[in-house]
Amino acid sequence: MKSQFSINEIKGQSIALQFFETYLRKPETIPPLLILHGPDGVGKWSTAERFCFQLLCMEGTGCMNCQSCKLFLIQQHPDYIQFPVDSKIPIGQDEKEPAEFTIRWLIKKRIQYQPHLSKYRIVLFPDASLINQEAETSLLKTLEEPPSHTRFIFIVDDLLKLKQTIISRGITIPFQFLNRSLVKELSDTLQLPSDVYLGGSLHPLNVPNEVLDIMETQIRESIGDSYRMLELELWLKNYKERHPEWEENFDYQELLESFFLLLIHQYYISEIKNKYEILEIIYEHKEIIHRKTPGLEPFLLSNLFSKLSKFD
DSSP: OOOSSOGGGOOSOHHHHHHHHHHHHOGGGOOSEEEEESOTTSSHHHHHHHHHHHHHOTTSSOOSSSHHHHHHHTTOOTTEEEOOSSSOBOOOSOSSSOOTTSHHHIIIIITTSOOSSSSOEEEEETTGGGBOHHHHHHHHHHHHSOOTTEEEEEEESOGGGSOHHHHTTSEEEEOOOOOHHHHHHHHHHHTOOOOGGGOSOOOOOOSOHHHHHHHHHHHHHHTTOHHHHHHHHHHHHHTTTOOTTOOTTOOHHHHHHHHHHHHHHHHHHSOOTTHHHHHHHHHHHHHHHHTOOTTOHHHHHHHHHHHHHTTO
């Protein structure tokens, strides 16, 4: 039976797939740690899940029929440990009886024992940046000398969010933005939004449409006008404290991410001179903002708008 959960379903990531196809043909060559890095919404998690599914399969093919495949598809596979994606991962305070999904729990209660069903045990961190500093330090020795049956997979949008000592213990596998035609094709197939300012990603913005509309209008009307740019800068900074259109679950970092995507799109479609030089400046600031350094946003925004005003 042909697998309906195949790694071959992943599109637009030919470089990354070369790694995984090789590892599936020769599982004995899989390193203890794989680090999947690149933008959100381009297939990192989907690739990792399909890779784990086929690797754990008792036939090695993702057959859909064996006990391993069936348990994986209902999220009950005993040899597949997936950490949470929406909360910090601590070391675990109680050394003797550490809480579930802490690093001490993983080391003491899970990976030291042989796999129950498959040849391997896989530990997946969907967002490895959530591992706190103490927990990350605790993992170092395990990653250096892991049990022979255990493989770790870290997923992260930016390698800079991981310690160099962690990175040096693994193989980094790059994922890239998808081209526009593929984004459109996948969006139609999966019934996902495909706004042009999302770029080469299928990752939806967690920002109310009303806020996006306000921001898009302000950006469009501000380009080339130094006074309107100043108003936009003040609005963006003040919105952190007062955000009437987005009272519930407000996330300033998500707002800034959306702002940069909209700003890039508006400059890209504009006829303004030196737009590619301007886009390079925006990308530089976007990369720094993306690292989520607390308290640095006002300075970075001031610096950005100061540079943009020189092109008016």
